[in-house]
Amino acid sequence: MAIIRQSFGLTALPDFRRAAVIVRLIAAVGLLLVALALRKAETGHDFVASGAVLARMVAPGLVLTLAGLALASPWLSRRRHPAPWSVALAVVVFALVELSNNAGHVIRWPFLGWVALTTALLMHYFSLRERALSPALPEARLAALTARIRPHFLFNSLNAAISLIRSRPARAEMVLENLADLFRAQLADPGRSSTLAREVELARLYLAIEAERLGERLKVSWQLDAPDDALLPPLLLQPLVENAVSHGVETLIVPGEIRIEATLHRRRLAITIHNPVADEPALKVAGNHMALGNISERLALMFDGDATLSTERSEDSFVTRLELPYRPVVIDTHLPAFLRERG
Structure with a gap:
């Protein structure tokens, strides 16, 4: 039985049930939020306030998306093109979170666009990493x-x-x-x-x-x-x-x-x-x-x-x-x- 567990193919994705993968995803999203908060802030107090607002916006959807990817990981590994499915899952989860937090049921489409773009970039990063670490x-x-x-x-x-x-x-x-x-x-x-x-x-x-x-x-x-x-x-x-x-x-x-x-x-x-x-x-x-x-x-x-x-x-x-x-x-x-x- 082989001991190196790698995915194959041009759209190879990792096993989202692994702790190391989850930590990398959270760290990447965290760095992105810090960069956005720094861009918006003019003072140290503004940076903390902006970071808190962004964290409240992203944290629920991120946690649910990670849970969904972990549960769907075996199914995704059998798909010929798993990355689009991963992006779709993230967008759906964040849309549902938006609806549950918004009494007027108004969806911020630009925000979901950023979610889709960020998820696609992260999936591309993991795809490149898995291919670089080919068996x-x-x-x-x-x-x-x-x-x-x-x-x-x-x-x-x-x-x-x-x-x-x-x-x-x-x-x-x-x-x-x-x-x-x-x-x-x-x-x-x-x-x-x-x-x-x-x-x-x-x-x-x-x-x-x-x-x-x-x-x-x-x-x-x-x-x-x-x-x-x-x-x-x-x-x-x-x-x-x-x-x-x-x-x-x-x-x-x-x-x-x-x-x-x-x-x-x-x-x-x-x-x-x-x-x-x-x-x-x-x-x-x-x-x-x-x-x-x-x-x-x-x-x-x-x-x-x-x-x-x-x-x-x-x-x-x-x-x-x-x-x-x-x-x-x-x-x-x-x-x-x-x-x-x-x-």
Whole structure:
């Protein structure tokens, strides 16, 4: 299943149910009202008064139009020319608001003309933006971002296997088998989706490799209270777990515990990773925050503003938190079984 959700066609429009799209629309209308208020005002007091009048005129219609676009978004996406329908919806909504606020049932046609023009310009902006972000560009960027993870991960994992070859060859073989499974996932199509269950499985394989190298120094606890079928970008969890090991447990003299939690609340999936840190690390590991920056950029490509990555540092711990919308993976039952398993 593809993870980049884009519209196609010359009149491509975004999903108006997304928070990032709604914020952009409100911000654009807000900037327009500020410009109009500045144009009309001669003093600071006039600017505030003009802005308040314009806001009262536009706010009810804007809220109802956004609600209408959100409800009609699936229907609009199936139209060959969705922009004119969006403009018509906005004009009808503002006309109804005008009639409800006007006892004489007089419609200000010039005002509705400005509504139509503004809506058309905004639809054109979103159309240009969607076309600029056609799938080819994000997929190429995703491939590049995934490629940046591979060498860094490979060298760390091979070092773990090399340290075991002479002393415990059977364990070294297990490490290399896990490494092969992980690289099979690394080499998969970066434009395909993964699931929470798959990402947890890959993280467990990586931690099993590191457990052979670090022994009792590495302790891991899991608290998974989220659906296994939650759609995730591929290789989302393993680089964060690797950061927790490299910059957390590995720098300690005493054993350290990594806690990995996944919860679902109000259709929002939250993944939190806790790892200990030392004031004076026993082993200083050079880090350039590659994994955090990499994942943050991939989330922006895949979820726009609907997903966030945040970190928090305290005296003895480091917390990484991911939040993204819950989307269950949909498997196309018309595909052959072996293709469904790959997707």
